[in-house]
Amino acid sequence: MPSLDPLVYPREYFSKVDPLSQGALLFLGYFVATILLFMVTLQLLLSRIENAPTGLTGQVFGQLLGVIFFTFIIMLIAWIVVAAVMHFVGGASGDGSFEDALGLAGFAYAPELLTMPIGMAFIWLETRDLRFDGSDPAEMARQVDELQAHAFGPGLLLTLLVTVWSVFILARGIQGTHDADSQSAWTAALIVGIGSILLTLLG
16 A cells, blocks of 8 residues: 555655655656546536537547647646746755656645545536536536536635645655755745646636
8 A cells, every 4th residue: 555654744755765756657647537537527427418419429529639638738837837846946945856846746746636536526416417408509508607606616625625735745845855944845835836726716
């Protein structure tokens, strides 16, 4: 069973290990899990459409390759940006490497991976009794907007909890990898956390 030490005692853990390889695996795992969650959610919503236009499912999934590619590029950039903030802001006073910061940034995705089943369960609960009218695109769009608005509160709460956990891992972790001072470490981690929340709110 994998150790929870990097998620609970990040400073102590990252002062003893090289985090790059495991952090990269966590990043890739998060990307794959995100795509799978997206596909399952999409299939779930499509299965709730009554009187759907012929070939709708094929058309939707036919566009997935482009979505997957651009999602990977955006997530890769985000991973590098988080590592850069932690290295150049949080660890500026220390002696760790950018590779260490990159590995640590990968570990910051672990809380999201762990809570994905909760998000999936919530999506299923919210959609299990829904039926969309595919013969009326305007009405279906209204139903989808209503579903998103209803899910915003619980979804935001889960995002906030995950972000707080990730900020903790980053702040304490950079003190382990870079021997950074507490103020710089928490400043950098909070920058990342606030940026993540703002991007979530902006959609």
